[in-house]
Amino acid sequence: MKQLKTLLSCLCLLLFAATGASAQQHVFVETESFKDRGGWVIDQQSFPVIHSSYLMAHGMGRPVKDASTTVTFPKKGKYRVWVRTKDWAPFPKGPGRFTVTVGEQALTPVFGESGNDQWKWYDGGETTINSEEVKVALHDLTGFNGRCDAILFTDAAKFTPPNNVEALTAFRNKLLKLTDTPKDAGNYDLVVVGGGIAGTCAAISGARLGLKVALIQDRPVLGGNNSSEVRVHLMGDIDKNVYPKLGRIVREMDNGDPGNGNPDANEYGDARKIQIVKAEKNLALHLNTHVYKVEKSGDKITAVIGRDIATGQDYRFTGTYFSDCTGDGTVGYLAGADYRFGRESKAQTGESLAAEKPDSFTLGTSNLWASLPKDTESTFPETPWALQFSKEYHIDEPKSDWEWETGFGNFNTIYQAEQLRDHNLRAIYGNWSYLKNHKKEKYAKHQLAWVAYIGGKRESRRIIGDHVLTQMDIQDGKQYPDGCVTATWTIDLHFPNEKNSQYFQGQEFFASTKHIRVAPYTIPYRCLYSRNISNLFMAGRNISTTHVAFGSTRVMRTCGMMGEVVGYAAHVAKKNNTSPKGVYEKHLAELMGIIKD
Structure with missing residues (x-):
């Protein structure tokens, strides 16, 4: 009987604990979902690491306008506030200071000056919620890139939110009611991931030949490095083509030459690029959508999952063919495509310009x-x-x-x-x-x-195709039967500036180069599809080359022409119910005919 009473007592305690736990109220607020971002900007560049976007106060040394939103609470009362942030440049305390205001109350802690450069939760103290809807704001103090990922309100006095990325992602998804089932974004003949010059040209090219195309871009603008967000001018010639009609879409994207880093955003033609894409009746544009997951059947991609960087909503894009134009080779990597990262050695490639030993060195x-x-x-x-x-x-x-x-x-x-x-x-x-x-x-x-x-x-992963372009291909001017995109840029491999290295050894931020000039040469079509993922194309800086050859193929007009060829090849593949490789093996004449005409 005594043992039974003890057992019943333990059960009661467990029931009480479970009831208390279920009564806890957590309110999770993603800062990138704020209704009014004020002067703060959304940064999604670290999504592969922290599985989230965040808001950043990018004021160039001048405090930016508050970001704010209205938060709905399930009940009134006291809540403890947790703020997820980091000190991005501690010395010993960095410059990204900001405060959080809840209703009329400014929380006491100043965030972003902890001296810790890791993302983590910081205790913001207690606040009293007196109404169901309360305004929450981020107040920048410096203009020097303070950042905030999320804010958590909890009525559990001893609760600490998870910091481990996997646990935090599960916690975040549960509280935001983000299900494991993405919304259906449609089925397409060609799904292009990456809205730089290469991806945009690929999408337009395919759409104009009658394919139903989705173009997915993780930023609010198109153009990638040629957008107003990055501001790099287009390089590479399109008037020296073996096939002169290739490059017509690149010309449409070209907004002239404003140079690098022009302070006038309009010089880069963001609105014009989007207008051209939206004019295509067969093309569905999805901006602000970060692709982070791939679904496969055998060696084929069946779908990609993209997350809206502001709302957190997932979307599923199914398709027949996919093109990785992300630059980072993201889709190929997630699908298990063969790839390389860094430099090969002379022994591996036979290239005189290759490194003595393979390493992870990339252009910056x-x-x-x-x-x-x-x-x-x-x-x-x-x-x-x-x-x-x-x-x-x-x-x-x-x-x-x-x-x-x-x-x-x-x-x-x-x-x-x-x-x-x-x-x-x-x-x-x-x-x-x-x-x-x-x-x-x-x-x-x-x-x-x-x-x-x-x-x-400039450089990260390079997806391996049925041909890997080399220094010898470029300098010998080899003309393969599937040579399609004419490239003209030098072999342009950057390295740390010598004087910069003297003063900032291991922290270099300034580059030099030695231009090795080449005659116009053609890039084989076999460099534009994966050798082991049977329905994956690629265009842009992540095509199948060695590190040395990449130094010449990476410029944007050249990448745009790659995109045009991918669109044409996807059309030929669909028409003949074959794979990208099948186009090369059985329908190359048809593809080359389109490129010529």
């Missing part, structure tokens, strides 16, 4: 910037948390060009995209602070007009 990422002269003087604060410059070494320029580049094997361009971008920002702000405070005679009346917060990547 740029965040361009520009200042403009003003009528009056302005100030810029000292930046002890940034890279430090001196009379002996600083970069005496009012704006950047391509040389402002970080990476070179010191950062993984995919999984350390946030740290890489932040390193670029520390270099930009540190150098600008030096110019403003120590070269006033020249820069007193200059003001930062624009700094990119989206990184312009």
Whole structure:
């Protein structure tokens, strides 16, 4: 009997604990879903790492307007507030300070200055909720890239939200009622993932030949590195083509040559690119959608899953053919496509320009910037948390060009995209602070007009096709039967600038190059589809090349022509009910005929 009573008592305690747990109220707020983002911007570049987007106060040293939203609470009462953030540039406390306001109450803690550069939850203290709907706001204090991923309100006094990415993702999805079943976004002949120049041209090309096409882009604009978010001009010639009619769509995308880092966003033609795409009746455009999952059957992709970077809603795109135009080879990687990352060795490729040993060295990422002269003087604060410059070494320029580049094997361009971008920002702000405070005679009346917060990547994964383009193919001018895209850019492999390395060993942010000029040559069609995923095309910087050959194929007009060929090839594949490889093996003449005519 005593044992029975003990058992019943334990059961009662468990029941009480379970009842108490079920009564806990958690209110999870994604900052990227704020109704009014004010001056804050959405950053999704680290989605592969933190499985989320976040808001960032990118004010170039000037505090931005508050971001705010209305939060609905299940009941009134006391809640503990948790804020997920990081100190992106601790020294020992960094510059990204901000506060959170709940209703009329500004929470006491200042966030973003912890000295910890890892994403984690910070205790914001208790707040009293007196109504069902309450305004919540993020208040930037510095304009120096403070960031906030999420805010959690809980009435459980001893509850700490999970910080592990997998556990946090499950917790987030449960509270936001995000189901495991994505919304159906339709079935397509061709699903193009990546809305840079290559992907946009691929989508238009396929649509104009009658394919039902989806174009999925993870940003609000098209053009990738040629958009107003990154501002790199188009390079590579389209008037030296073996097949002169190839490149017509690239010409439509071309907004002239505004140079690199032009402070006028309109020079990059964002609206024009979107207008051209939306005019295509067979083309469905999905902006702000980050593809992070692939469904397969055997060696075929059957669907990709994309998440709206603001709402968190998942969408499922099914299709017959898919084209990876992400630059990072994201779709191929998720599907298990063969790929390479970094440099091959001379022994592997036989290339004279290859490395002595294989390694993970890649060309870097740029965040361009520009200042403009003003009528009056302005100030810029000292930046002890940034890279430090001196009379002996600083970069005496009012704006950047391509040389402002970080990476070179010191950062993984995919999984350390946030740290890489932040390193670029520390270099930009540190150098600008030096110019403003120590070269006033020249820069007193200059003001930062624009700094990119989206990184312009050059290199990451390269998906392997039935042909891997090499240095010898380029320099010998080999003309293969499936040679289609004419490339003209030099073999242009960047490396750390020697003087920059002397002052910032292992933290280089400035590049040099040696242009190895080549005669126009053609890229084989076999470089534009995966050798082991049977319905996957690719176009852009992630096509099948060695690292050395990539140095020539990576420029955007050339990548755009790759996209055009992919659209044509998808049309031929569908017409003949075959694979991308089948087009090469059995229908190459038909494809080349379209390219010619």
